[in-house]
Amino acid sequence: MSARPLLRIDLPAVPDSLKPLRDAVCAAMDRAGVAPGLRDRLKLAIDEAAANVIRHAYGNCGQGRLRLELRATRGSLRFALRDHAPRVDPSRVRPRDLSECRPGGLGINFIDETMDRWRLRPLRRGGNLLVMRKRIRSHGDGGI
Secondary structure, three states: OOOOOOEEEEEEOOHHHHHHHHHHHHHHHHHHOOOHHHHHHHHHHHHHHHHHHHHHHOOOOOOOEEEEEEEEEOOEEEEEEEEOOOOOOHHHOOOOOOOOOOOOOOHHHHHHHHOOEEEEEEOOOOOEEEEEEEEOOOHHHOOO
């Protein structure tokens, strides 16, 4: 893992924080040389994850904080999204059945499709940690 994160941002857990979060993620990945197409898919996956925390973990209460840390490791990016919301049961967070015809609720599907792996872990002292990883190829192949 790199000694320093490419990005560490702490924001209020409110919908108005999503744009600054997306902008910061995009700028960090640009600095790291992530190809634009991949950068945009990853940015949207992070946005979906943060929106889920705001909407579901915090219940849109307008209180609480989010922290995102992005690190580059050998051949991959690691995104860690931390909240201080009530602990979430990871078994209840899964992609929905796409045969259901209804609006919304596709955030986990999008994260699942975009990331190589992800794991949600409730923290002993409260809150949750979502870690998402994406393998990156050489720059010519769409990576860094």
